[in-house]
Amino acid sequence: MEKYEEELIKYIDENDERYKEIARKIHEKPEVSNYEFFSSKLLADTLSANGFDVKIDVANHRTGFTAVKKSDKKGPVLVFLAEYDALEGLGHGCGHNLIGTISVFAAIALSKFLDNFGGEVRVYGTPGEEGGENGSAKEDFVNLGYFKDVDIALETHPNIVNTLTPKSLALDPVDIEFFGKAAHAGVSPEQGINALDALILTYNGINALRQHLTSDVKIHGIVLDGGIAPNIVPDYSRGRFYIRADTRERVNEVRKKVLNIVKGAALATGCTYKMDLFQNKVDNLVPNKKLDEVYERYLNELSQEYERDIKFASTDAGNVSQVIPTLHTGIKITNGNYSLHTVEFKDAAVSKDGLNAINLGAKLLSLTGLKLLSEPSLVEEIKEYHIIKK
Numbered sequence: 001m002e003k004y005e006e007e008l009i010k011y012i013d014e015n016d017e018r019y020k021e022i023a024r025k026i027h028e029k030p031e032v033s034n035y036e037f038f039s040s041k042l043l044a045d046t047l048s049a050n051g052f053d054v055k056i057d058v059a060n061h062r063t064g065f066t067a068v069k070k071s072d073k074k075g076p077v078l079v080f081l082a083e084y085d086a087l088e089g090l091g092h093g094c095g096h097n098l099i100g101t102i103s104v105f106a107a108i109a110l111s112k113f114l115d116n117f118g119g120e121v122r123v124y125g126t127p128g129e130e131g132g133e134n135g136s137a138k139e140d141f142v143n144l145g146y147f148k149d150v151d152i153a154l155e156t157h158p159n160i161v162n163t164l165t166p167k168s169l170a171l172d173p174v175d176i177e178f179f180g181k182a183a184h185a186g187v188s189p190e191q192g193i194n195a196l197d198a199l200i201l202t203y204n205g206i207n208a209l210r211q212h213l214t215s216d217v218k219i220h221g222i223v224l225d226g227g228i229a230p231n232i233v234p235d236y237s238r239g240r241f242y243i244r245a246d247t248r249e250r251v252n253e254v255r256k257k258v259l260n261i262v263k264g265a266a267l268a269t270g271c272t273y274k275m276d277l278f279q280n281k282v283d284n285l286v287p288n289k290k291l292d293e294v295y296e297r298y299l300n301e302l303s304q305e306y307e308r309d310i311k312f313a314s315t316d317a318g319n320v321s322q323v324i325p326t327l328h329t330g331i332k333i334t335n336g337n338y339s340l341h342t343v344e345f346k347d348a349a350v351s352k353d354g355l356n357a358i359n360l361g362a363k364l365l366s367l368t369g370l371k372l373l374s375e376p377s378l379v380e381e382i383k384e385y386h387i388i389k390k
Contacts, residue, residue, distance in 0.1 A: 001374060004113055008370060011109050012362050019105045019362070020355040022046065026097035027350040030086030033128025033135040036063040039084035039097075040125050043104050047123055050108045059140045065125035066146070069111045075119025076379045078369050079147070080107040081138070081155040081317060083129045093341045094130065095158030095333060095349040102156055102331070102358055106365035110373070117373040122150070129316055131173060131279050138316040139280035142323055151379050152291065152325045152372060155317055156361045158349060159330030160338060162299060162306035164292040166330070169218065169244040170251040171282040171314040176202060176221075176262055178271040182235040192233030196226045198269040199237040205261035206241070216246040217254055240278065244314060248283050248322075283318040288325040290385040294378070295327055298367045302360065313340075325386040327368065331361045 026039045040056070040063040048054045052067035084100035087093045104123055111121045124146065128135030141147065178199055183192030206219055213219075221241030227234030243258060245251045259275055266273040299306050310330065317328045334348035348354050372379050 001371075004116065004370060005367060008109055008113065008366055009363055011112060012105070012359060012366070016105070016359040016362070019101050019358050023097045023101040023355060023358060024350060026084055026100065027092050030091035032088045033085050033130065033132030034061070034063060036084050036127050039100065040065055040127070043082060043084060043100050043125060046104055047108065051111065052123070059137060059144050059146060061127050061134060061137045061140065063125070063127045064137055067107070067123040067125075068120065069114060070120045071114040071118045073115075073118030075117055076151045076372055076376055077120040077122065077149060078110075078372060079122040079124055079150045079153045080104070080365065081153055081320065082123050082125045084125070085128050085130050085132070087130055087341060088132060090341065090343070091346050092349050093343065093346040095345065095354070096129065097349055098158050098333065098354060098358060098361070099155065100125070102361035102365065105358060105362040106154070106369065109362060110366040110369040113370060113373070119373045121369070126316070128279070134279070136280035136282055136316040136319075139282070139319045142319050147320060147324050150324055152327070152382060153317070153320050154327045154365050154369060156329045156331045156365055157315070158333045158354070158357065160332060160334055160336065161310070161330060162304050162332045163310040163330030164296060164306065164308055165285060165287040165326070165328045166310040166312040167246070167287060168285040168312040168318055169216070169246060169314045170248045170284040170318065172243045172251050172255050173277060173279050173281070174241050174243065174255070174275055175238060175278040176241060177238045177274040178236070178266065178269070179273070180233070180235045180269065180271045183233040185231045185233050189233055193235070193270045194233050195237040195271050196234040198265040198271040198273070199223060199226065199239050201265035201268060202262055203239065205265065206258060209257060209261065213254065214245070214250070217250065218242070218244040219254070219258070246284060280316065282314045282316045283322050285312065285315065285318040285326070285328055286321040286386070286389060288327070288382060288386050288389065290382045291325050291327050294371050295329055295364060295368045298364050302363065304360070325382045329364070331357050331364070333357045
């Protein structure tokens with residue numbers, strides 16, 4: 001194994017400049033969910049040029065892709081998760097230009113050793129992790145069976161520290177709409193039914209609900225539509241809310257409470273209502289200690305400092321972790337104490353430190369993959385642990 005590890009590390013060191021350039025290009029051309037045409041093609045073409053069988057426009061996502069490279073010998077099936085969407089109005093403030101690049105680099109590096117061990121290496125290009133139009137694609141990949149024959153999924157996410165797989169919050173992204181009746185607000189307001197009043201009652205009702213929820217629950221929202229003119233009783237209103245909690249079960253419970261508030265606001269104002277997901281739900285991450293231990297070994301071998309027991313907001317990698325063991329670590333890209341989704345973090349994602357993290361991230365993921373390919377019994381042990389912990 002030591003020989004193969006050395007060869008893999010050498011390959012990454014010799015090729016990392018081309019992947020830095022890929023990450024720069026994606027950063028320079030940020031694209032939001034369902035519009036990542038440049039980014040997905042760049043990553044898919046890179047995989048195709050390295051012997052992967054690539055399919056584009058998959059799982060009902062026009063910017064999604066699958067890339068597969070197989071050995072003639074049977075062995076574990078590993079998938080690297082690639083994200084490449086940007087934040088609307090901000091760009092790559094979450095470093096997804098690095099995520100997709102690291103996953104593709106790691107998969108290609110690992111694929112060079114398939115004939116030595118057997119098995120299969122895949123990359124799934126999953127659009128819209130940040131949400132947006134047709135967002136949170138991993139839920140569709142799960143529901144359509146793309147992980148049924150996969151043993152383990154791997155991914156690393158830019159951060160201000162190196163981490164093992166964190167816990168994260170499940171999330172329901174919902175739109176709440178009210179339908180009322182327009183009227184002249186100055187002449188005959190009594191003839192109107194105020195949809196904005198219903199939305200305001202809902203917003204305040206959610207505020208009142210918060211004191212009766214557990215500390216892990218987060219509900220936050222905005223008003224998207226509240227009327228067109230102050231002298232017209234609003235006949236339509238719309239708010240967008242995120243409902244988060246530690247587990248999918250708790251999110252489901254809280255969502256029912258929010259729905260009751262919506263029903264009450266509709267009853268109080270005479271409106272009708274609609275409350276639905278505006279994109280795919282997101283599930284909480286299920287960390288796998290056995291899988292993390294493999295990754296941790298290489299953190300130590302590469303003399304990297306790291307932290308445990310980190311909490312993450314929400315990621316649709318959680319949906320994958322509900323069905324198979326999933327590695328979703330953090331990779332340090334800056335010495336600054338920056339929050340994700342900020343201009344500072346966006347700049348870090350294309351800084352010297354940020355681009356250098358591609359080398360480390362690719363090594364850590366591909367070395368982990370190499371260990372898994374070389375020990376199918378370890379893969380089975382990790383899968384058994386996942387069933388117990390889930």
